[in-house]
Amino acid sequence: MADTLQPYEVYAIRYARHEERRTSENFIGGHDPHDDPPMPLDFFVWVVRGPNGTFVVDSGFDEAMAARRQRKILCPVGEGLRKLDIDPASIDNVIITHLHYDHAGNNDLFPRARYHLQDKEMQYGTGRCMCHASLRHAYAVEDVTSMVRKVFEGRVQFHDGVSQIAPGLSVHHVGGHTMGLQVVRIWTRRGWMVLASDASHYYANMEQSRPFPIVFNVADMLEGHRFVHRLASEKNNVIPGHDPLVLERYDAPRAELKGIVARLDAQPRF
Ligand SMILES: [Zn+2]
């Protein structure tokens, strides 16, 4: 069936960074407290472009949120999209992997888009789990309420498990990191690629089966590491959600976009 599909182009836009982060903050257990080197974390949104249109995966956060969370914006999301000749106002479909502040902000950037979200993520972000400070910490109430408003505007498409968004483009519930996290599977010239988002923050989380500490269900997170690899044609085709290595492994589509945009459906350097 895949033979008849038209491949999509896939891009990562690095819009922000958290420089002052240690290795011990990125893994549950298994680290030596005397040897805790820096391990910065990058923030991305992704673009999937092909014969069935242009799809944005996650909406990032804005300057106000960056200031509140002490993160550094490198290139605002809207600007990053325009560097790829994409007008945010023209986008019809935004896939939200989960509602954490770094994936579901910039609430007015896509005025005409339909948002794709798992049932369980809305349940998680509006239900009893948010009574616990440790579980709600990575959510911003304005992002969640903005999504509720979009529901009432008829702009949210809910998914329950696996859904095809377009031919060669599907979402898959994984859970683990949050109750309703979904990953995105895309047909590309390199075969099936998976945008894992926070199913695995770094390559090391999924490749070494070491869970990231922000987690709803550790067992589901560990299963998710294996699941995303099963969805992809090869190991390299799984793209983690926050790893600075992504911009080292993949080249920019044009020289002036180096450090901001990487083309993911091209062959990685390593
Ligand atoms: Zn997250």
Ligand SMILES: [Zn+2]
């Ligand atoms: Zn994240």
